[in-house]
Amino acid sequence: MADSAIVYLVDDEDAVRDALSFLLRSRALSVRAFASGLELLTMLDSESENLRGCFLLDFRMEKMSGAALHDALIERRISNPVLFLTGHGDVPMAVAALKKGAFDFLQKPYSDNELVDRIEQAIHVDATSHEQDAKVSERVQHLKARLACLTERERDVMKLVAAGKMNKVIADELCVSLRTVEVHRARVFAKLGVRSAAEVATLLSTTMTSTLNTAN
Secondary structure (H helix, E strand, C coil): CCCEEEEEEEEHHHHHHHHHCCCCCEEEEEEEECCCHHHHHHHHHHCCCCEEEEEEEECCCCCHHHHHHHHHHHHCCCCCCCCECCCCCCHHHHHHHHCCCCEEEECCCHCCCCCHHHHHHHHHHHHHEEEEEEEEHHHHHHHHHHHCCCCCCHHHHHHHHHHCCCCCHHHHHHHCCCHHHHHHHHHHHHHHHHCHHCCCCCCHHHHHHHHHHHHH
């Protein structure tokens, strides 16, 4: 279990919120409880950096329902697992929630053990996702460092190689000799640690995709 993981609980009934908080803390889970979706969103707008854990939301709440709160989380690109609790659920509601990426939809009365098990599974999924993101980020930073080692001319050759162009075509486009292209191509492959044009294209695509995702 991730030590920094928190269960973000939202329920507009004081008694239910207190009971769930007590249950989760008795199972060694960290909890932050909120009386409304607005309270949660206000907190997230200021503290959502490196959010770890999952959300446990009552489905039927006044002012902002659990479904509306889920939509707000999606709009904020918050992808931590979301579990719904409801005393009045039905199949269409559950299907709609799951289609939007909800981790689970549990109907009251629920088993305490079942609820805690699903929350722990959700936290595990979130922790695994963070680990994978960290590995991808580390790999991308390594790729960017390799790219930074290229000269301007090597970058020009690299882009045309990645586009699948032959050495002679590259030479014509850059107005250099075929031998010059061959030398630059060999240096690009050596500096990037690749063996084919396809690998160069994959490296560039991976780096560009990560940069765009970070910017968004």
